[in-house]
Amino acid sequence: MASLSLPFETKYLPLKKFFNIYRRSMEETEEFWAEEARQLDWFKTWDKVLEWEPPFARWFVGGQLNASYICVDRHVKTWRRSKVAIYWEGEPGDVRVLSYSTLYSEVNRFASLLRRAGVTKGDRVALYLPMIPELPIFMLACARLGAIHTVIFSGFSAQALADRVNDVQAKLLITADGGFRRGKVVPLKEIADEAVALTPSVEKTIVVKRTGISVSMKPSRDLWLDDLLIKAASFIEPEPVESEHPLYILYTSGTTGKPKGIVQSTGGYLVYNYSTYKWVFDLREESVYWCSADVGWVTGHSSIVYAPLAHGAAIVMYEGAPDYPTIDRWWDIIEKYGVTIFYTSPTAIKMFMRYGEDWLKKHNLSSLELLGSVGEAINPEAWLWFYQNIGGERCPIVDTWWQTETGGIMISPAPGIECVPLKPGSATFPLPGVDAAVVNERGEPVAAEERGLLVIKRPWPGMLLGIYGNPERYKKAYWSTFPGMFYTGDYAVRDRDGYFWILGRADEVLKIAGHRMGTAELEDAAVSYSQVAEAAVVSKSHPVKGESIIVFAIPTEGSAPSVSLKKGLSDHMRRVVGPIATPEEIYFVSKLPKTRSGKIMRRVLKAVANDLPIGDLTTLEDETSVEEIVRSYQELEKEREEKK
Ligand code: WT7
Numbered sequence: 001m002a003s004l005s006l007p008f009e010t011k012y013l014p015l016k017k018f019f020n021i022y023r024r025s026m027e028e029t030e031e032f033w034a035e036e037a038r039q040l041d042w043f044k045t046w047d048k049v050l051e052w053e054p055p056f057a058r059w060f061v062g063g064q065l066n067a068s069y070i071c072v073d074r075h076v077k078t079w080r081r082s083k084v085a086i087y088w089e090g091e092p093g094d095v096r097v098l099s100y101s102t103l104y105s106e107v108n109r110f111a112s113l114l115r116r117a118g119v120t121k122g123d124r125v126a127l128y129l130p131m132i133p134e135l136p137i138f139m140l141a142c143a144r145l146g147a148i149h150t151v152i153f154s155g156f157s158a159q160a161l162a163d164r165v166n167d168v169q170a171k172l173l174i175t176a177d178g179g180f181r182r183g184k185v186v187p188l189k190e191i192a193d194e195a196v197a198l199t200p201s202v203e204k205t206i207v208v209k210r211t212g213i214s215v216s217m218k219p220s221r222d223l224w225l226d227d228l229l230i231k232a233a234s235f236i237e238p239e240p241v242e243s244e245h246p247l248y249i250l251y252t253s254g255t256t257g258k259p260k261g262i263v264q265s266t267g268g269y270l271v272y273n274y275s276t277y278k279w280v281f282d283l284r285e286e287s288v289y290w291c292s293a294d295v296g297w298v299t300g301h302s303s304i305v306y307a308p309l310a311h312g313a314a315i316v317m318y319e320g321a322p323d324y325p326t327i328d329r330w331w332d333i334i335e336k337y338g339v340t341i342f343y344t345s346p347t348a349i350k351m352f353m354r355y356g357e358d359w360l361k362k363h364n365l366s367s368l369e370l371l372g373s374v375g376e377a378i379n380p381e382a383w384l385w386f387y388q389n390i391g392g393e394r395c396p397i398v399d400t401w402w403q404t405e406t407g408g409i410m411i412s413p414a415p416g417i418e419c420v421p422l423k424p425g426s427a428t429f430p431l432p433g434v435d436a437a438v439v440n441e442r443g444e445p446v447a448a449e450e451r452g453l454l455v456i457k458r459p460w461p462g463m464l465l466g467i468y469g470n471p472e473r474y475k476k477a478y479w480s481t482f483p484g485m486f487y488t489g490d491y492a493v494r495d496r497d498g499y500f501w502i503l504g505r506a507d508e509v510l511k512i513a514g515h516r517m518g519t520a521e522l523e524d525a526a527v528s529y530s531q532v533a534e535a536a537v538v539s540k541s542h543p544v545k546g547e548s549i550i551v552f553a554i555p556t557e558g559s560a561p562s563v564s565l566k567k568g569l570s571d572h573m574r575r576v577v578g579p580i581a582t583p584e585e586i587y588f589v590s591k592l593p594k595t596r597s598g599k600i601m602r603r604v605l606k607a608v609a610n611d612l613p614i615g616d617l618t619t620l621e622d623e624t625s626v627e628e629i630v631r632s633y634q635e636l637e638k639e640r641e642e643k644k
Contacts, residue, residue, distance in 0.1 A: 018418040018429075025432035033059070033433065033461055036275045037267070040065065040310070041074045043240040046267070050459065055479040055486075056466065057459035058244045059268030066238035067247055067266055068144035071309035072107050073238060075100045084314040087288070087337045088133050091180040091320025096133055100312065103137070109232035110134075110141035116228070117172060117204055121146030121239055124249065126170040126202075128152045128161055128192055130179025131319040134208045134225070135295050136305045138174055143247060143266075146239040150249040150261070153296025154179055154186065156578040158194035164251050167261055168468060169201040178211040182321045189215040196221075243267025247306075249468050250298055252404040253518035254477055255489075255508045261468030262298075262404050272408045272462030273307035276431055280398050280409050281341050281370060282416035283311050288367070290316035291343040292330070297515070298404040299374055303343055307408070322348055327355045331363040342390070343372035343400075347513040349382045349390075350544045357389055365390060370415065372398045375514025376546045377502050383424035401427040401502050403488060404516070405478065407462030410434045411500050426499040433460050436500065438492045443482040446493075453506055454492040455485040508602065510537075513545040515580050519602065525576040526551055529569050531559040536592050538606040540584065548584035550609045552592060552629065561588030585609070587632050591625035593617075608633050 025032045030049040037046070037060055046063030075081065081101040088096045098106070119125060125142050127149055129135040135151070142149040150168050152161050165173060175192040178185040189207055193216070196202050207215065208225045217224070247266040251259040277283050289308050293299035308315045316337050322330050330352075334342060352359075371391050373383070378399055387397055396419055400412040411427040411434065413419055420428050430436040437445055438452040446452035456463075463486070467474040481487040491503040505511065508519040519537045526535035534554040539547035553569060555561055566586045573581045593601040596619065607614045608629050617623060 015418050015420055018414060018420065021417055022429070022432050026435065029433065029458070033271065037063075037271045037461075040070055040270060040274060042267075043069075046243060052459055054484060055475055057268075057463055059265065059459075059461045060243035060271070063243040063267050064240040065243065065267055065270070066144065066146075066240055067270060067306065068107055068111070068140040069238040070270055071140055071143075071306065072100065072104045075312040076104045078312075080312045083312065085309065086133055086136070086315055086317055088317045089319065089333060090132070091183070091318075091324060098133060103140075103309075105234060106133075106137045107140045107144060108235050109229060110137050111144040111236040112233035113206075113225075113228040113231075114138075114141055114145060114147065114172075115236060116231070117206070117223075119145055119147045119172060121241065121245075123147045123172075124168040124170045125149050126152060126161075126165045126168065126173045128154060128156075128173060128175045128188060128195075129208065130154050130176055130181075130186070130188065130210060131294060131317060132176065132179070132208065132210055133317065134176070136309075136317075139248070139295075139301075139305055140309075144236060144238050146241045146245060148246045148249055150251070151296050151301070152251070153294060153578070154188060155294075155296070155580055157575055158191045158198075159576050160578055161192065161195040162198040163258060164261070165195065165199045165202060167251075167258070168249055170199075171201060171203050172206065173199075173202050173204075174206045174208070176208040176210040177215045178213050180211060180320055182324050185211045185213050187213065187215075193218075241266055244465065246465060248301065250301060250404055252298070253509055253516045253521055255518060256520050257473075259518070259521065260470070260473060260477070263465040263468050264407050264462075265465050268461035268463070269407050270306060270310055272460060273302050274310045275433075276409045276412075276462075277307040277311060277416075279414040279416040279431055280400060280412050281343070281372065283308070283313055283341070285312075287340045287369075288314050288316060288338050289341045289343075290318075290334070290337070290339045291372075292318065292322070292348065293343075293345070293374075298402075298407070299343075302408055303374075322351070323355070326359075327352075328359040328362055331360055331365060334365055334368065335363045338367040340367055340369045341372070342368055342370075343374065345375040345514040346373055346378040346382055347376070347545055349373070349378070349386050353382060353385045354544070360389055365392065368392070368395050370398065371395045372400055374400045374402070374409075376511045377504060378425060380424035387424070396422060397424075399425070399427045401490075401500070405464045406456075406460070407464065410456070410460070411436060411502070423495075423499055426495070426501045428499055430500070437485075438494055438500070439482065439485070443485060448494055448496045448498075451491055451493045451503060453481075454488045454490045454500075454502065455482055456488065457485050459486075510539045510547050510549065512539075512547055512549060512580060517549070517577075517581065521577065522549060522551075522573065522581060525573045525581060526553055526569060528576060529572040531556050531565055532569060533557075534592060536600045536602060536605055537583075538602050538609055540606075540609040542584065549581065550605070551583045551586045552589055552605055553586060554590060554592065555588055585636070587629070587636065589625070589629055589632055591622060591628060593625045593629065594621050595619045596621045605629065
């Protein structure tokens with residue numbers, strides 16, 4: 001037997017196939033990725049697989065391709081032209097089924113109207129749309145022209161939308177009259193109007209009619225998609241772009257400041273997602289693939305749009321709330337479309353666990369072959385419930401660890417190659433090409449079962465190109481903690497079998513129902529309320545959402561803490577950021593615990609909110625602040641108990 005040199009220990013060497021591929025990816029990295037890249041259609045082959053000028057990586061340098069050609073054109077040249085590309089279901093129950101040939105003609109038509117609107121290669125186009133087929137179609141239409149799309153989650157507020165549009169300086173904003181959510185209409189055009197008042201770069205908006213609600217249209221600025229489609233051309237030549245040409249910019253939260261625009265390449269990103277999809281989801285021609293995420297997050301970019309469509313797979317896309325109008329909406333969708341691969345979040349699983357199994361008994365879920373989880377660590381109890389009740393003890397679960405920055409899945413079982421024995425709660429092993437390690441504060445590898453920080457020790461094709469317009473922030477956020485290693489911001493541990501267990505964020509980033517929010521952003525939102533002088537935000541563990549938002553706020557002079565002040569602040573945060581920023585609890589205090597240098601000790605607040613030992617307070621400036629916080633917390637707890 002050939003000796004295996006792996007960067008980690010494992011007793012699962014009998015899984016020769018997986019570890020042999022892994023080893024090859026580590027030893028002959030460039031040849032390995034070149035072979036993978038050859039599976040896509042390039043207009044021009046690359047001259048060099050990787051140019052690594054730390055911390056900037058360029059993959060498949062000299063190569064040219066087009067993402068819309070790879071996701072659509074190459075399929076319509078085959079029998080797949082009549083294969084289903086998208087099964088779409090609206091929340092009210094309306095259905096649209098798009099074959100690859102329909103998708104192809106729509107992408108071309110949309111690209112033609114974008115071109116007519118003056119969009120050219122390198123332009124940024126902002127998409128603020130509900131989960132309707134027009135969203136992936138516009139993404140692919142942008143890619144066809146070499147334009148860079150930035151999708152803004154339709155749950156974000158006008159301010160959050162404006163911030164992102166301003167950062168990318170988009171000329172064009174595409175939105176809808178509204179979107180359906182839980183039987184109500186979210187007035188997206190109205191929110192977009194509020195945002196556009198703050199975004200001087202936007203010259204035109206295109207509006208998709210989804211709900212039929214009446215909206216105000218500003219004559220020289222706002223255009224209905226339907227009117228533009230009348231004059232659309234049926235074919236637009238896909239623009240060959242360089243491999244490292246940005247495909248998209250997607251905002252995510254960091255520890256400090258405003259959200260950062262993560263820039264993804266075209267070639268590296270597509271190769272990485274194409275390959276990892278094969279490995280992780282064992283995607284087959286007959287697969288019906290459903291990822292329940294919103295396209296507004298990276299999961300949706302990779303797992304609804306680019307990876308499955310690059311494979312020519314059939315996807316399911318659902319517009320609305322998971323449990324609307326009845327709790328079994330999702331199970332109904334799985335049965336109706338014969339979903340074979342279902343990829344969702346631990347929060348959703350925990351929510352359905354609470355509803356009980358009766359809702360499942362009404363549905364035949366036997367089409368399912370493989371399940372996936374993403375966004376936060378899945379606890380073993382939820383893992384087992386998912387395995388038993390949704391997967392019928394028949395489907396492996398791929399617990400996939402990745403980030404907006406990584407572009408694609410990094411640590412996960414790979415049943416498409418060979419499935420390692422699963423351990424509920426562990427994302428198992430790094431995928432081929434991923435040189436992951438767990439290190440201590442000095443960047444040295446830690447021993448098995450010892451907690452450390454998760455790092456990636458060499459570039460991979462899905463690695464972000466950078467932070468839009470801010471190379472310094474890119475260097476600082478990812479490459480300054482440990483020189484030469486990509487810093488993920490996550491704690492992790494490897495067990496004695498070499499399995500990776502992700503333990504959550506090591507920085508000031510919260511994961512609320514799998515959504516990423518920075519404490520800085522939330523604190524900015526809180527202090528922008530006229531009656532709040534200072535605020536600190538921490539998370540508290542939550543049985544369904546994983547974490548929830550806790551605000552400690554100092555009211556301004558003259559504003560007394562009250563129920564209405566609390567409601568005012570909560571509504572304000574929803575308005576500034578979006579409904580995902582709704583605080584779970586708000587405490588009014590007169591001081592915040594700070595170090596002598598004036599830094600808020602969030603650690604102390606977090607301990608109080610989570611009923612944990614407060615720990616060392618020697619660096620604290622004023623101990624009475626902690627006493628007050630503990631007291632106000634306990635009082636509230638008592639009130640809550642009494643109400644029960
Ligand atoms: C953060 C990245 C990648 C798609 C969705 C999230 C956490 C993600 C897992 C997992 C434990 C996970 C990490 C990571 N996370 N997947 N399988 N197990 N934690 O993308 O919004 O960029 O968030 O999500 O903390 O750093 P994101």
